[in-house]
Amino acid sequence: MKILVGYKRVVDYNVRIQVKPDGSGVVTDGVKLSAxxxxxxxxxxxxxxxxxxxxxxxxxxxxxxxxLTSHLRNGLAMGANRAIHVLTSEAVQPLTAARIFLKLIxxxxxxxxxxxxxxxxxxxxxxxxxxxxxxxRPQATFxxxxxxxxxxxxxxxxxxxxxxxIEAELPAVITTDLRLNEPxxxxxxxxxxxxxxxxxxxEFSSLGVDTHDHLKTTHYAxxxxxxxxxxxxxxxxxxxxxxxxxxx
Amino acid sequence: xxxxxxxxxxxxGKLNPSTARAVSAAAAVKPEAIDxxxxxxxxxxIAAEAAKIDGVSRVLTVTRAENAHPLAAVxxxxxxxxxxxxxxxxxxxxxxxxxxxxxxxxxLGVAQVSDVMSVEAAHTFKRPIxxxxxxxxxxxxxxxxxxxxxxxxxxxAAASGANSAPIExxxxxxxxxxxxxxxxxxxxxxxxxxxxxxxxxxxxxxxxGSKENFDIIYKFADKIGAAVGASRAAVDAxxxxxxxxxxxxxxxxxxxxxxxxGISGAIQHLTGIKDAGTIVAINKDGEAPIFEIADFGLVGDxxxxxxxxxxxxx
Ligand SMILES: Cc1cc2nc3c(=O)[nH]c(=O)nc-3n(C[C@H](O)[C@H](O)[C@H](O)COP(=O)(O)OP(=O)(O)OC[C@H]3O[C@@H](n4cnc5c(N)ncnc54)[C@H](O)[C@@H]3O)c2cc1C
Ligand SMILES: Cc1cc2nc3c(=O)[nH]c(=O)nc-3n(C[C@H](O)[C@H](O)[C@H](O)COP(=O)(O)OP(=O)(O)OC[C@H]3O[C@@H](n4cnc5c(N)ncnc54)[C@H](O)[C@@H]3O)c2cc1C
Numbered sequence: 326m327k328i329l330v331g332y333k334r335v336v337d338y339n340v341r342i343q344v345k346p347d348g349s350g351v352v353t354d355g356v357k358l359s360a361x362x363x364x365x366x367x368x369x370x371x372x373x374x375x376x377x378x379x380x381x382x383x384x385x386x387x388x389x390x391x392x393l394t395s396h397l398r399n400g401l402a403m404g405a406n407r408a409i410h411v412l413t414s415e416a417v418q419p420l421t422a423a424r425i426f427l428k429l430i431x432x433x434x435x436x437x438x439x440x441x442x443x444x445x446x447x448x449x450x451x452x453x454x455x456x457x458x459x460x461x462r463p464q465a466t467f468x469x470x471x472x473x474x475x476x477x478x479x480x481x482x483x484x485x486x487x488x489x490x491i492e493a494e495l496p497a498v499i500t501t502d503l504r505l506n507e508p509x510x511x512x513x514x515x516x517x518x519x520x521x522x523x524x525x526x527x528e529f530s531s532l533g534v535d536t537h538d539h540l541k542t543t544h545y546a547x548x549x550x551x552x553x554x555x556x557x558x559x560x561x562x563x564x565x566x567x568x569x570x571x572x573x
Numbered sequence: 574x575x576x577x578x579x580x581x582x583x584x585x586g587k588l589n590p591s592t593a594r595a596v597s598a599a600a601a602v603k604p605e606a607i608d609x610x611x612x613x614x615x616x617x618x619i620a621a622e623a624a625k626i627d628g629v630s631r632v633l634t635v636t637r638a639e640n641a642h643p644l645a646a647v648x649x650x651x652x653x654x655x656x657x658x659x660x661x662x663x664x665x666x667x668x669x670x671x672x673x674x675x676x677x678x679x680x681l682g683v684a685q686v687s688d689v690m691s692v693e694a695a696h697t698f699k700r701p702i703x704x705x706x707x708x709x710x711x712x713x714x715x716x717x718x719x720x721x722x723x724x725x726x727x728x729x730a731a732a733s734g735a736n737s738a739p740i741e742x743x744x745x746x747x748x749x750x751x752x753x754x755x756x757x758x759x760x761x762x763x764x765x766x767x768x769x770x771x772x773x774x775x776x777x778x779x780x781x782g783s784k785e786n787f788d789i790i791y792k793f794a795d796k797i798g799a800a801v802g803a804s805r806a807a808v809d810a811x812x813x814x815x816x817x818x819x820x821x822x823x824x825x826x827x828x829x830x831x832x833x834x835g836i837s838g839a840i841q842h843l844t845g846i847k848d849a850g851t852i853v854a855i856n857k858d859g860e861a862p863i864f865e866i867a868d869f870g871l872v873g874d875x876x877x878x879x880x881x882x883x884x885x886x887x
Pocket of ligand 2: 363777818819823834836876
């Protein structure tokens with residue numbers, strides 16, 4: 326079985342994002358870019374399934390501009406067999422991303438697609454669910470544990486009420502939560518090896534994906550700031566202050 | 574004119590309070606009607622609760638055995654059919670809503686607006702990106718249905734009690750898939766207030782040190798009638814179960830009082846508490862970033878300070 330993995334490049338989670346003063350966007354020039362943490366987890370899970378013999382091939386998919394190649398090389402260095410780069414300089418929203426993945430699925434016929442539950446830039450949390458709907462296949466979102474056997478995935482999902490276990494017939498879409506696994510680190514020799522692994526570039530326009538019905542972002546603003554409060558000297562003063570506010 | 578369909582979230586025959594928050598957001602659109610859709614195997618009690626929420630015009634029920642558990646693949650085709658004639662479909666931005674709403678949006682072939690914080694106009698909304706470090710204004714296509722999830726911490730629950738909206742049964746002719754099956758829900762049983770709707774929350778972080786030590790947090794929370802939350806580090810370390818995580822990838826909450834104990838204040842944690850009324854931080858490190866946003870800060874060892882707080886409470 327083949328596993329298709331979403332491997333998105335985002336602003337690194339340690340970067341404190343600044344909104345441009347004119348409200349036209351956020352400052353991304355010169356900031357550190359990394360793999361979306363949830364996608365590193367997705368790739369790690371796929372690699373483990375390959376190591377267990379459940380899958381034969383792991384393919385990382387990136388949708389973005391020409392310079393995405395170096396990022397995809399990281400995915401290859403981590404262990405993916407090959408990469409698909411869907412080339413576009415346009416903003417790709419979740420519904421379009423899902424439609425792109427569907428096109429790739431038609432071509433690659435994977436048994437499993439693993440995406441991050443959300444990308445930490447737009448925090449949309451949509452692509453996997455949309456893809457599952459368009460593909461008319463099961464979705465197992467927010468996965469904390471995945472077991473594959475007998476043509477189905479048994480997935481423990483992290484939900485508000487606790488842990489939900491569902492069973493999904495393959496092929497299916499899984500989206501990862503943080504506790505699914507701890508991604509491995511890339512080692513130097515792997516970076517060398519990755520240089521010879523194939524990256525298949527596909528022009529977005531050649532896929533014939535419908536891109537209408539986009540949300541238009543008209544303004545960016547910094548969030549309302551909470552002001553720094555006061556330091557109290559001891560427990561008694563804290564309790565008194567909270568009682569005075571009617572909170573205790 | 575707008576007509577809004579709000580998807581009810583429920584568990585164990587009870588309506589989840591997040592539904593009334595989604596109704597508040599729907600009311601902000603100033604629609605001609607707000608209907609609540611209850612998909613369940615036995616919807617009567619849930620529908621009766623929904624009918625009492627202020628602003629609700631009608632409650633629509635779909636009774637099917639397949640709706641016993643909230644499987645997105647099963648619910649989405651029914652919701653997509655029920656959405657005909659509505660300008661908006663809203664669901665709470667809980668794990669339930671996040672799971673099902675994008676599937677509905679894709680079936681309708683429309684974009685989704687995630688985590689609506691405010692309604693600027695019928696098709697214009699504000700939502701957070703980058704863990705809440707930027708707030709964007711987005712416009713959805715006015716010719717299409719708007720599918721949106723509602724950031725519950727941004728909206729008060731619509732009042733309940735004065736209304737008695739009519740309840741109508743819907744029959745939806747949709748083929749439902751059998752490729753996805755519910756096995757079980759492992760729920761931490763707790764008599765404490767619900768984390769997502771509690772007015773007071775006490776959270777512990779890595780500083781608490783162990784699962785056993787967390788008892789000190791539970792005991793203090795019980796004393797002041799608070800729900801208990803945690804940082805990701807505390808969950809990852811196995812001190813507490815996953816459903817207690819507060820933050821970007823956990824629960825986003827807005828209690829009147831939030832007490833962060835042994836939590837450093839990482840940006841991903843703060844995302845979850847931005848809308849809290851009063852934030853109290855207790856940390857032995859006076860330089861911890863949590864103090865930058867706390868209304869009241871107290872520097873010291875939590876194992877010494879919590880007993881002192883209990884004593885001061887009397
Ligand atoms: C105003 C604006 C400007 C933008 N500018 C750009 C731009 O300059 N360049 C650009 O590339 N995008 C741009 N985008 C697109 C944006 O960054 C996201 O790719 C898109 O909105 C998907 O949202 P998400 O990643 O939050 O989706 P989510 O649903 O949160 O993503 C979930 C998962 O889907 C998969 N996935 C989603 N998108 C991709 C992808 N692109 N590649 C691989 N896997 C993916 C990943 O596994 C990810 O973890 C822009 C978006 C907006 C709104
Ligand atoms: C993609 C992504 C998503 C994330 N999502 C979340 C999320 O949803 N929620 C979340 O919380 N985190 C999240 N994180 C993790 C986050 O970055 C932090 O690692 C985490 O919040 C740290 O938890 P902490 O404050 O408990 O631990 P630490 O940062 O280790 O802080 C422990 C604190 O306890 C104090 N302390 C220690 N002993 C005592 C004592 N005896 N008395 C008093 N104080 C003491 C220390 O001074 C320290 O400040 C996410 C990270 C990533 C990359």
